[in-house]
């Protein structure tokens with residue numbers, strides 16, 4: 001993989017003028033949120049109306065921007081023109097999902113004459129971790145379908161990369177599952193029509209079948225979602241890592257996973273890299289060792305994923321808090337040149 005000169009973030013986006021949906025993922029604490037904020041800030045500063053959406057159950061946009069962005073509503077980010085943000089509230093979505101599922105399940109059990117209480121099923125389904133993820137995935141699709149006409153760019157800050165990839169990968173699994181469900185639902189309904197003496201009544205019932213309507217509606221949404229989620233001209237998934245063994249191996253593993261799910265890869269951001277200039281005046285053995293350790297892992301990154309690197313973001317002297325700091329991150333992302 002090494003040798004080839006990487007395309008910078010700026011070159012990458014200039015080559016793809018229709019890019020609209022950005023995702024960041026990576027191991028916990030590596031800088032997914034600051035990278036998403038930096039990307040969003042950059043586009044907003046270019047006059048593009050930009051939405052930064054946090055899909056992470058543990059939000060941090062409010063603390064990064066030092067303003068109240070929670071509550072699940074899209075809010076204008078004060079102090080940054082064209083920039084909006086939303087911290088998606090997972091609890092509401094899970095509750096709503098549960099409610100919807102229980103209505104459908106009750107209806108289905110009654111329809112199929114199955115004499116059991118739906119509540120137990122719903123509890124089991126809702127405690128499955130995939131339930132939360134699929135609720136989040138649905139919300140992401142909602143945001144895209146509802147907001148794509150209102151925004152030029154939408155940047156999603158995802159939870160840990162496993163979640164993010166599953167979140168996007170669900171699309172494919174969802175689709176397979178849907179096809180099966182629709183088919184078996186059609187079979188069940190036509191069988192019922194065949195067996196009934198009152199065909200007209202059954203046909204009426206079929207037309208009103210809420211389960212079928214749900215499935216068809218879901219399929220329509222998924223088809224629409226696939227049009228852009230798997231499209232490398234509109235969508236790019238960025239991995240964030242730091243120069244350390246574990247985050248690098250996480251990124252390598254997930255690059256493979258993402259490929260299998262046909263999710264378009266934007267590239268890799270290497271974050272928290274101690275700048276060489278800082279080392280010219282640095283005397284402490286501790287910092288010198290840290291720097292050497294990072295340089296060792298930078299060599300590994302160069303060897304194993306260099307063509308995918310789109311930016312190296314320096315370790316700043318303080319944490320990233322406030323618009324001015326986010327602007328510096330954005331600047332680091334777009335001004336990076338490979339050496």
Ligand SMILES: Nc1ncnc2c1ncn2[C@@H]1O[C@H](COP(=O)(O)OP(=O)(O)OP(=O)(O)O)[C@@H](O)[C@H]1O
Pocket residue numbers: 026027028029030031032033034035056060160271272273313314315316317318319320321
């Ligand atoms: N380049 C940097 N220089 C200095 N501090 C940084 C840098 N990148 C990130 N930080 C700080 O590190 C912490 C983690 O960053 P961030 O919240 O973006 O990570 P994350 O991957 O989103 O974490 P989580 O997995 O918890 O969502 C924050 O306090 C942030 O301010």
Ligand SMILES: [Mg+2]
Pocket residue numbers: 032033034056060157
């Ligand atoms: Mg985060």
